[in-house]
Amino acid sequence: MIKNAQKNKLITGLASDRIQDGVAVLQYADDTIICLGHDIEKAVNLKLLLYIFEMMSGLKVNFQKSEILTVGGDDSVVKEYAELFNCDIGSFPIKYLGMPVSYTNLRNSDWEFIVVKYLKRFEAWIGNAASMGGRLTLLDSVLTQLSIFHMSMWLMNKTFIEKLDKHRRRFFWQGCNKKKRYHLVRWNRICRSKDKGGLGVKDLRKQNISLMVKWWWKLETQSGLWQDIVRARYLVNKTVAEVKVRFSDSPCWKALLKVKEDYMVGRKVNIESGNIARVWVDPINGLPPFREKFPHFFLICNDPECTVNKVHDVDTNNFFRRGLNAELS
Numbered sequence: 001m002i003k004n005a006q007k008n009k010l011i012t013g014l015a016s017d018r019i020q021d022g023v024a025v026l027q028y029a030d031d032t033i034i035c036l037g038h039d040i041e042k043a044v045n046l047k048l049l050l051y052i053f054e055m056m057s058g059l060k061v062n063f064q065k066s067e068i069l070t071v072g073g074d075d076s077v078v079k080e081y082a083e084l085f086n087c088d089i090g091s092f093p094i095k096y097l098g099m100p101v102s103y104t105n106l107r108n109s110d111w112e113f114i115v116v117k118y119l120k121r122f123e124a125w126i127g128n129a130a131s132m133g134g135r136l137t138l139l140d141s142v143l144t145q146l147s148i149f150h151m152s153m154w155l156m157n158k159t160f161i162e163k164l165d166k167h168r169r170r171f172f173w174q175g176c177n178k179k180k181r182y183h184l185v186r187w188n189r190i191c192r193s194k195d196k197g198g199l200g201v202k203d204l205r206k207q208n209i210s211l212m213v214k215w216w217w218k219l220e221t222q223s224g225l226w227q228d229i230v231r232a233r234y235l236v237n238k239t240v241a242e243v244k245v246r247f248s249d250s251p252c253w254k255a256l257l258k259v260k261e262d263y264m265v266g267r268k269v270n271i272e273s274g275n276i277a278r279v280w281v282d283p284i285n286g287l288p289p290f291r292e293k294f295p296h297f298f299l300i301c302n303d304p305e306c307t308v309n310k311v312h313d314v315d316t317n318n319f320f321r322r323g324l325n326a327e328l329s
Contacts, residue, residue: 001052066294155258215256
């Protein structure tokens with residue numbers, strides 16, 4: 001119903017200047033967020049649409065359990081919408097599918113619920129006489145997994161990750177016993193893989209970065225609503241390699257830009273149109289970057305970021321064949 005209302009211009013979603021009709025509804029099971037541009041007349045249309053939904057389905061929309069939130073609106077605007085929908089006025093950050101959501105940077109206090117989850121697990125294990133090996137299993141199979149979903153959605157700062165590690169260290173060395181014990185080995189050594197002399201405990205910082213890097217892979221290889229919005233907002237006439245941080249960027253996008261270089265290091269490019277592959281910097285067709293193979297030429301090149309399709313006067317096949325021959329020789 002909402003999408004049909006969008007097509008008939010009865011309501012307007014957010015970011016309508018970026019993607020067609022904008023984003024009007026986000027829904028998973030019974031968790032629903034309806035997004036509208038600032039327009040009282042179209043908000044009235046939405047209220048009528050919700051009443052029609054009640055009449056058709058026999059279900060009732062509980063407006064008293066719903067909230068109105070605005071981005072950039074003053075108090076008078078918020079009150080006007082709250083009175084129209086008979087809803088309470090909410091504030092950011094909100095919880096959606098267990099994830100704190102805000103248009104500003106999230107603070108450490110917004111993630112405190114993860115620490116609470118850790119402590120509840122410890123309470124459940126009081127009296128547990130597990131050996132150190134048992135605690136290691138609980139640590140990796142239970143505790144570390146509590147934050148994996150949230151780490152895949154947001155780049156947490158080092159201070160908060162250190163706070164989580166503090167609880168993990170304490171549990172590993174002393175269990176649920178309140179009596180302090182010496183930590184005999186550095187935690188970063190315990191977090192090494194077993195073939196490197198560690199115990200294979202997950203390094204939360206590295207895990208957080210690797211999970212965030214996956215969004216860059218999704219951006220380049222998949223399609224969807226999120227990809228459409230990001231490409232329209234940040235990648236107009238730009239490639240992933242060219243985009244840089246700007247003051248006006250959203251906190252979420254700035255967080256992704258912080259891990260972009262980690263993605264670029266492991267990124268391999270297959271040439272199609274040639275507008276993405278950078279001649280000097282990217283590992284093209286499985287070859288090492290030309291910057292590494294020909295460092296002296298790279299120092300004197302005029303355009304270090306040039307892409308393959310910009311190399312007009314060079315036979316591309318011969319160009320890379322010569323690079324391959326140089327590598328083999």
